[in-house]
Amino acid sequence: xxxxxxxxPKDERTYLELGDLxxxxxxxLYKMKKxxxxxxxxxxxxxxxxxxxxxxxxSRGRLMALKPDVTLSIxxxxxxxxxxxxxxxxxxxxxxxERGGGDxxxxxxxxxxxxxxxxxxxxxAICLLAAQSLALIDGEFVFALSHMGYLSALLDECGxxxxxxxxxVTECIRARDAHDLASAAGEDADVTALARILSADTDFxxxxxxxxxxxxxxxxxxxxxxxxxxxxxFEGTPYRERVRLDFSIVNDVxxxxxxxxxxxxxxxxxxxxxGGRYDGLLTRIGRAQGAMGFALNLGELNAFxxxxxxxxx
Amino acid sequence: MxxxxxxxxxxxxxxxxxxxECGYTVGELTDESRKLVFENEESGVRYFLVKPSDVAxxxxxxxxxxxVVGKDVLIESGADVYELADLGIxxxxxxxxxxxxxxEDTGRATVVATKFPRVAxxxxxxxxxxxxxxxxxGSIELAPLLGMSDVIVDLVETGTTLKENKLKVTEEIFPxxxxxxxxxxxYKFKEGEIRxxxxxxxxxxxx
Numbered sequence: 143x144x145x146x147x148x149x150x151p152k153d154e155r156t157y158l159e160l161g162d163l164x165x166x167x168x169x170x171l172y173k174m175k176k177x178x179x180x181x182x183x184x185x186x187x188x189x190x191x192x193x194x195x196x197x198x199x200x201s202r203g204r205l206m207a208l209k210p211d212v213t214l215s216i217x218x219x220x221x222x223x224x225x226x227x228x229x230x231x232x233x234x235x236x237x238x239x240e241r242g243g244g245d246x247x248x249x250x251x252x253x254x255x256x257x258x259x260x261x262x263x264x265x266x267a268i269c270l271l272a273a274q275s276l277a278l279i280d281g282e283f284v285f286a287l288s289h290m291g292y293l294s295a296l297l298d299e300c301g302x303x304x305x306x307x308x309x310x311v312t313e314c315i316r317a318r319d320a321h322d323l324a325s326a327a328g329e330d331a332d333v334t335a336l337a338r339i340l341s342a343d344t345d346f347x348x349x350x351x352x353x354x355x356x357x358x359x360x361x362x363x364x365x366x367x368x369x370x371x372x373x374x375x376f377e378g379t380p381y382r383e384r385v386r387l388d389f390s391i392v393n394d395v396x397x398x399x400x401x402x403x404x405x406x407x408x409x410x411x412x413x414x415x416x417g418g419r420y421d422g423l424l425t426r427i428g429r430a431q432g433a434m435g436f437a438l439n440l441g442e443l444n445a446f447x448x449x450x451x452x453x454x455x
Numbered sequence: 456m457x458x459x460x461x462x463x464x465x466x467x468x469x470x471x472x473x474x475x476e477c478g479y480t481v482g483e484l485t486d487e488s489r490k491l492v493f494e495n496e497e498s499g500v501r502y503f504l505v506k507p508s509d510v511a512x513x514x515x516x517x518x519x520x521x522x523v524v525g526k527d528v529l530i531e532s533g534a535d536v537y538e539l540a541d542l543g544i545x546x547x548x549x550x551x552x553x554x555x556x557x558x559e560d561t562g563r564a565t566v567v568a569t570k571f572p573r574v575a576x577x578x579x580x581x582x583x584x585x586x587x588x589x590x591x592x593g594s595i596e597l598a599p600l601l602g603m604s605d606v607i608v609d610l611v612e613t614g615t616t617l618k619e620n621k622l623k624v625t626e627e628i629f630p631x632x633x634x635x636x637x638x639x640x641x642y643k644f645k646e647g648e649i650r651x652x653x654x655x656x657x658x659x660x661x662x
Contacts, residue, residue: 284643318642319538343646386643390537411517411640 152279152447153250153440157233159278160252160438164231167271169254172230174215180207182214188394189214189423194239196246210238213435216255217423222431227258253417253437257424260432262368265401265419266375272405272415272436273381279443282408285384286344288391289369290398290418292353295361296339301331315340318390344386346373353387365400372401397422403436409446414439457500457648460514460522462507466545466633470523471502473542477655499648511536511636520641521649526631527610531571537642539653540635543660547612549574551626554599557606568598569608578608578628596620 147155161171183195190211200206209215212234222228231254239246254271256264269287276283293315297303302311310326311333313319320337327333335356342349350369357363369387376382393402402418417436424431459474461467461484471484479500481493494501503519510524511534523542527549549571559565564585569575572588579586589604596616598604610631611617611624635656637649 282644286643317536317538318637321541322538343650344643406640406643408644411638413639 151449152443156279156440156443157252160275161231161233163271163274163278164254167229167267169229169231169256172216172220172232174209174212174219174232174234176235177206177208178215178218180205182218183207183210186214186397186423186426189397189420190238191394194246196237208237209234210236212236212251212253212437213255213420213423217257217427217433220255220257222258222429225259227256227260227264227432229256230254248441249439250441251437252440253435255433255435257433258431260419260434262371265434266372268417268434268436269372269401269403270375270379270381272403272417273376273379273385275436275438276384276405276407276415277381279414279438280407280409280447283384284386284406285381285403285415286386286388286391286405287346287369287372287401287403288387288389289365289400290393290395290402291400292362292365292369293389293392294395294399295359295365296336296356299358299362300327300333300336302327302333304328307331311336312392315390315392339389344388346385346387349387349389353389368401393418395422396426401434405436405438410442456496457521457645457652458503458519459500460503460505460510460519462510462523462525463504464507466507466523466525467504469544470542470633473544473656473659474500474652476659477652479652508532514636514638517638517640519638520645521635521637521652523633524636526629526634527571527574529634529636530629531573533573534636535639537637537639538634539637539649540657540660542633542635542656545631545633547610547631548624549608549628549631550611550624551578551606551608551628552596552599552611552617552622553606553625555621555623557599557625559605565606566604567606567608568595568604570595571608574628575608596622 147158180197183190195210196208198206212232220228233252235248236251237246237248256268273285276285297308302308307328314323314326318340320340323333323337342352354366357366376385391402391404397420398418399421400419404413405415407414415436415438419434421432424433461470479498481495481502484493484502491504505513508528510522511529511532513519514522514536515534525545564587566587567575568589568591570591572590575588595607595609598607600620642649
């Protein structure tokens with residue numbers, strides 16, 4: 143029996159289409175258990191961005207947790223070849239609270255991870271796959287890129303070095319709050335460059351030119367060059383005009399070290415895709431490998447794409 | 456069309472007068488009427504008048520693209536939104552206040568009465584002080600007078616209410632003013648329009 147996928151709810155259809163896209167790009171489906179030992183999440187709470195984890199008592203007194211995240215499990219459990227890389231995609235439920243607290247929710251995620259030796263070509267291919275994933279959901283999307291290496295080096299160049307100051311400034315960056323930057327950074331720092339970056343629009347070419355102009359060191363210059371090469375990879379694709387450079391996207395610098403990104407579609411009033419390069423996570427668990435991936439939250443798609451409106455897309 | 460959430464009351468009126476000067480008018484916007492939505496297709500704006508503490512929620516959930524909210528309410532809500540401008544209106548301070556002559560008993564948890572439990576917890580936690588929070592919705596000054604709390608965490612504008620109740624500011628937590636906030640997704644798709652509004656509002660408030 144053939145099933146007309148157009149009759150499926152939006153989330154189910156998207157799972158099938160994304161699965162097909164990732165399989166064609168050489169990613170293998172990876173299934174995993176719903177729980178892990180709690181210590182995995184406790185040790186990496188900054189990677190999760192939250193301490194809210196649902197725990198329960200396992201056998202032999204071990205404290206277990208329902209997965210709040212998929213990436214940590216894959217990194218811990220998947221066997222990565224010594225040469226080359228491992229490409230996996232998944233469709234899993236994770237259990238966590240929204241940022242800022244509230245009740246626990248079961249969130250249906252789909253995403254992919256590439257772990258091992260990562261070339262520039264791999265990075266570009268993953269970014270293109272992320273943009274393609276958004277395009278599959280809705281042609282009206284925005285794929286916004288940022289670079290943790292650039293932001294981290296710029297904070298150094300601005301003289302924001304102490305941990306508390308960096309934390310406060312990072313909150314300002316995340317909120318595009320240029321007016322509170324100076325007080326957050328402290329008297330010894332000069333945050334003029336950061337304020338200019340945050341006050342700019344997100345047009346890729348103009349923000350990249352600004353980022354290059356504000357660069358005073360090797361770290362920012364190298365990151366800007368990487369962003370330029372990545373943007374060039376979008377040339378000739380139908381997605382180029384939907385790619386933005388948005389330095390308000392920021393993640394934990396201990397885990398994320400390179401390109402990071404977020405994706406939005408026009409009908410959904412919240413971020414639907416997020417990802418980036420997280421070599422730092424592997425370094426922290428003693429592995430000298432690279433890693434990059436992204437995840438899509440698809441559980442709420444049906445609320446914003448009811449079936450009767452499907453025909454309009 | 457840009458949707459703007461404004462707080463009912465004095466701050467909302469001030470914010471609307473700035474927006475009116477910027478050309479985003481919908482005629483008379485009054486919170487005395489039962490009407491909650493005011494729209495002008497020509498100037499491309501739609502206003503919602505909502506409870507001050509709800510502005511950040513309307514914006515975070517995308518019901519409004521942008522909104523005007525006090526920094527106090529914004530921090531208390533923990534909303535994940537962009538904070539695009541300090542409008543410099545509705546200025547006051549978030550403070551800890553206590554009865555005149557109050558001396559902290561460091562041998563037990565300090566009892567704090569407040570409308571802002573998150574602000575209070577974060578502030579006292581940062582200085583490693585144990586507190587017990589009593590959430591109130593109004594007349595906060597009464598709590599230490601009746602011995603219900605040791606201190607209060609509340610907004611202080613001129614300090615007159617505190618003085619009249621024989622209370623005094625013991626610590627200042629942060630300065631407060633109205634902020635222009637935006638939904639992160641809406642900003643991605645309406646960046647040009649939102650940046651135009653922000654630019655005009657900054658020009659008006661800088662005068």
